[in-house]
Amino acid sequence: MMRPALDPSAPAGGKDGTAGGKDEPADAVPGRGPRPAEVPELAPGEVFAALDTSPRGLSAARARDLLERYGPNELPRARRRPVWRQLAAQFTDLFAVVLIVASGITFLAYGLQEPRDVGTLQLAVAILGVVLLNAGIGFAQEYSAERTAQALEAMVPHTCRVLRDGERLEVSTRDLVPGDVVVLEAGDAVPADCRVVEAHELSVNNAPLTGESNAVGRTADPVAAGAPLDARNCVFMGTDAVAGSGRAVVHATGAETEFGRIYRLAEAAPRQKTPLQIQVASMARRVAGAALAIGAVVFAVRLPTGQSVVTSFVFALGVMVAMVPEGLPATLSVSLAIGVRRMARRHALIKQLLAVEALGSTTVVCTDKTGTLTQAEMTVTQVWAGGPPHPVDGVGYAPSGEVADATPVRELLRVAGLCCNARLLPPGSPGGPERSRGPEGRERWRVLGDTTEGALLVVVAKAGMDLGAEEEAAPRVTEFPFDSDRKLMTTVHRTGAGYQACVKGAPGELVGRCTGVEWEGRRGPLTGEDRAAVAAAGDALAAQGLRVLAVARRELDSARPAQGEAESGLTLLGLVGMLDPPRPEVTDAVAACRRAGIRIVMVTGDHPLTGEAVARRVGIVRRPDPVVVTGARLDAMNDEALDALLAEPSELLLCRVSPEHKMRVVTAFQRRGEVVAVTGDGANDAPALKHADIGVAMGASGTDVAREAAAMVLLDDSFASIATAVRLGRAVYQNIRKFLVYLFSHNIGELVPILAATFAGFPLVPISAVQILAIDLGSDVLPALALGAEPPEPDVMDRPPRSRRERLFSAAVVGRILFLGGIQAVCVSAVFFWHIGSSGIPFDEFTKDTPVYREAITMVQAGIVLSQFFNALAVRTDRQSILKAGILSNPALLAAGGFGVALMVAISYAPPLQAVFHTAPLDAVDWAVLAGLGTLPLLADEARKAWLRRADPKGVPR
Structure with missing residues (x-):
């Protein structure tokens, strides 16, 4: 097919090959490309003057000057915290x-003691070691998740074709500047926002910006001013020529593009704290406050007994350490990491550990349609030719x-196939858009060109x-x-x-141009009855x-008929539904x-009718009267x-919405106390993805801006992975509660034995702070982690x-902690005082080296x-008997508990550990x-x- 091209010898306006020399246009602003408001309304010839360029493009020197002034054509790097x-x-x-x-206070106490007690130094070092261990585990988990997320590729193409000094060159997209003349062909990604000055059946897919997957024709003719994305003579960064x-002249680069505008909107959107973050922070404040208060009371009670200030403080410090769950931060991080790994095996990449649990508390999912619920691949499903429809499978x-x-x-189908410009590419074929991989990176069949035409090519092959x-x-x-x-x-x-003329198009337009029919073995005039049937x-x-597309043909005598002749007196062949x-x-x-x-x-x-049809097919809409609201109606609504x-x-569908609409809806849901998950793949989804409680981006077909804004990336682009992730997220929350009760x-x-000793007047602690740390880290962390891995x-x-307002420490959780903890406290307190009392030694004669005390x-x-x-x-389990769940069904828990008991045996019998923990051997x-x-x-608990x-009997576990 012959396609006219611009004459590269066309004269330039300036000596350096530009339209206006080196003077900047009046409305140019440092740091951004010139974007005259009237550019869409100008004729192609006027565009070159308005953007200070020419049909030959910029000169090399001019391009360098503009690059230095406006900067590289790239989006700002996402702000990431330095590693340090x-x-x-973590601290x-x-x-x-x-x-x-x-x-720190314990180190100070050690320095003030006279004589100095090595046990105090050991305690100070042990506490600091716990802090370093927790920090190391938490940092390792978060750093690993972030590095994995950074491995996702950028979306913007690396090179593009431009005219410089009248020659066609391939340059890095980073070096593109306002005024460059870009050459576009089917399959190219648009590298910047441009005004089209020459179009030969040019169509683009604006889905990354608008969410609509239809190919949209472009023209070089002037259009009336309006919304930037509605200008049919402009193309935009991040979209594809299909x-x-x-050819098009660049008028905006980098952050000043429409793509960049949405990026800035996403950057400005605040990252919401997850419910677990809020609850853990609240729990930490309460526990820390209680530990300090009880420690202060114990210190005040013991000080008048005649003990030194340092000794009383070390005793009170033991109370504080007993109340602080030192192993909780590490246990929480690793438990969330287990959830991350489980989700990764199901094609869901979690970028932020706390997002795992947020999924489990999700109450609303705001989902995109194209590519999320659908396959983003047009498919012909029925062909009609005057009789019963002909279904198409696959x-x-x-x-x-x-x-x-x-x-x-x-x-x-023959006529429909001939009236197509698209190409069908098998797996492994070069060319075409880069985003053409299926789940797990496998290449798939793809279309180079309009997706509607691609569907026609496929049905021709199926026939x-x-x-x-x-x-x-x-x-x-x-x-x-085609034109609109x-x-x-x-x-x-x-x-x-x-x-022969082969024609396809909207039935309402095409059928009116038909005078005959040829279907079901019949050929004759198109009657009123036929029109009603169509x-x-x-x-x-x-x-x-x-x-729905209609297909027709006409026999002609000339190879170059007038358009009116070729598109009138047609013979209707039938309809195609896709x-x-x-x-x-x-x-x-x-x-x-x-x-x-x-x-x-x-x-x-997308269009409301299309959205409702898909929603009905997947079960989002089941009632006959869903509420369908367009972006225009949202604009007319106050909060x-x-x-x-x-x-x-009601069953709610929001159609024809903008990025601002989507983020406003998310905010409104959050105002109502909902935990909102948002799915999307385009740059237009990024602000809402970031502002949501849990943003879910598509990994295979999604844009880099969407993936950057999201907390979770679906590697297989499947909505089904969201349901799986919610299930796992709920399990994570249940498991967190289990190990909270445990810890x-x-x-x-x-705590109770220490308080009992204080009020009984016993001068020494029933359990030292170093022993408590050994329990918290040596005996409790591994079983807690095993509980965190429960399916x-x-x-x-x-x-x-x-509910978002539900607390981690609900009444049921607190009651169970007191129930189980109370039994343990009574037992170990009874053991301590029984062993001390059976010795017959008065309380005031006990010292740290008394054998009975060490045994106790x-x-x-x-x-x-x-x-x-x-x-x-x-x-x-919450309600189910452990016998029914299976004592041996969590072997990791049994092994972790066995390790804790073995460590305790070593502390009791190994002389080096006896010296550290001040313990003694126990008999059978x-x-x-x-x-x-x-x-x-x-x-x-079984009772x-x-x-x-x-x-x-039918109660739901809490």
């Missing part, structure tokens, strides 16, 4: 601050499937026809491209009998959410979200009206989402360790007593669960 700041942030956690202060060719661009009873519609042979038998001689006024496209072909068939296809098919797994995922009490709202830039709309329990219950077992319970998706504190430590082993088994009777008491928490099951 990420590491330093700002409130638990870490409390422990750092405690360590058909034709052309989805996507892979030509696998068939047309039912294809013989009667072969001529219709068993060789389009290449048909094109050789009827070569194209001329073409009348005619809504038709016509190609003229030479045949053995003369010439209208009814078109309505039936449209009601199914299909995009759609962007939903992903097959989405329907089940939507149903799972509904069962889980999650509201799904479609938020799309009160929007809040009232979202409060209605805090033994804190009670550590989701079977009914986790049958429960409603938890060893029994307290061993009693807590053994009871926690059985406690871990108890907290695995001691171990038997401790083991018997240790089983009491498990037995008591509690049995009572709950009898009282409320």
Whole structure:
């Protein structure tokens, strides 16, 4: 096909090859490209003068000057915290601050003691070691997740073709400047915002900016001023040229492009704290406050007894350390990391650890349509030619499937295939858009050109026809491209009998130009009855959410007919219905979200009818009267009206919305206390993705801006992965509660003996701070991690989402902590005072080196360790008996508990550890007593669960 080109010898206005020399246009602004408001309204010749360039492009010297002035054509790098700041942030956690202060004061106490007690120094070093260990684990987990996320590729193309000094060059997109003349062909990614000055059937896909996947024709003609994205003579950074060719003059680069505008909007959107962040921070404040208060009370009680200030302080410090769950930060980080790894195995990349749990509390999902619910691949599903429809199976661009009873519609499909400019590319073919990989990086069939035409090429192949042979038998001689006024496209072909016009387009336009029909073996005039049948068939296809095209032909005598002649007196061949098919797994995922009490709202830039049709196919809409709201209607609503709309329990579809609309809707949902997840793949989705509680971007088809803004990236682009991630996120929250009960219950077992000794007047602590740290890190962390790896319970998706206002320490959780912790506390306190009292030694004669005292504190430590082993088994389930769940079903938990017991044995018998912990060896009777008491928490909790099951057999676990 011949395509005229600009004359490279056209005269330039300036000596350096530019239209206006080196003087800047009047409205140029340092730091951005000139963007005259009237550019879309200018004729192509006037555009060059307005943008200070010429048809020959810029000179090399001029381009260098502009690059120095306006900077490289790239989006600003995302602001990332330096590594040292990420590491330093690990020490700002409130638990870490409390422990750092405690360590510092303990070092000071050691320096003030006379004589100095090595145990005090050991305590100071141990506390500081705990802080460093927690910081190291937390930093390693977050750093690993962030580095993985940074491995995603940038979207903007690396090179582009421009005219410089009249020559066509390939330059880096970073070096593109305002005034450059860019050469575009099908398959090219647009590198900057440009005004089209030459277009030959040029079409672009603006989906990354608008959310609509339709190819949109471009023209070089002037258009009326309006919204930038509505200008049909402009193309924009980050979009793709899908058909034709052309040339365009750059008028904005980098952050000043429409792509950059959305990027800035996303950058300005605040990153929301997850519910878990808020609750952990609240818990830390409460626990730290309680530890300081109780420590101060103990210090005040012991000071009047005659002990030194330093000794009283070290005693009070033991109380504080007993209340602070030193292993919680590391346990929380690793538990979340386990959730990250589980989700990664299901194609969901989590960039922020806390986002794992946020998924589990999601109450609303605002989902995009194209590429998220659908496959982003147009597919012909029905062909109609005067009789019953001919169904077409198979989805996507892979030509696998068939047309039912294809013989009667072969001529219709032949004509439709000849009237196409797109190309169908098999896997591995060069050319075409880069975003053409399926799940797990596998290449797939793709279309170079208009996606609607691609669907026609596929259905021709499914009918068993060789389009290449048909094109050789009827070569194209001329073409009348599609435009939005005619809504038709016509190609003229030479045949053995003369010439033939092949026409496709909107039924409302094309059928009116037809005078005859040829279908179902009949050839004759187009009667009123036929027109009614065509209208009814078109309505039936449209009601199914299909995009409908009509196909016709006409025999001609000339190779160069007038357009009016080629597109009148046509013979109608029939209709073709196509759609962007939903992903097959989405329907089940939507149903799972509904069962889980999650509201799904479609938020799309597409047409309301198309959006509703897809929503019905996947189950988002089931009622006959969904509420469909357009962006224009949202603009007319104030915040009160929007809040009232979202409060209605209706099935809601938001269509024709902008990035600002989407972010406003997310904010309104959050105002109502909802936990909002947002899905999207385009740059237009980025602000809402960042502002949401959990932003979910598409990894295979998504833009770099969307992936950067999101907290989670779906590597397979499947909405079904969201339902799986919610299930895992809920399991993470359940497991966090389990190990909170586990960790805090033994804190009670550590604290109560100390308080009992204080008020009983015993001069020494029943368990030292160093022993407490050994329990918290040596015996408790591994079982807590094993609890964090518990799989989701079977009914986790049958429960409603938890409220944003629900606390980690709910009444049920606190009650269970007190129940289990109280049993442990009574047992170990009884053991301590029984052993001390049976010795017959008065309290005031006990010293740290008294053998009975060392045996007593060893029994307290061993009693807590053994009871926690059985406690871990108890907290695995809320209501179900551990016998039914299976004692051996979590071997990691048994191994972790066994390690803790083995460590306790070593502390009791190994001389080096005896010296550090001031312990003594226990005999067999001691171990038997401790083991018997240790089983009491498990037995008591089993009794509690049995009572709950009898009282409320259908109760939902809390």
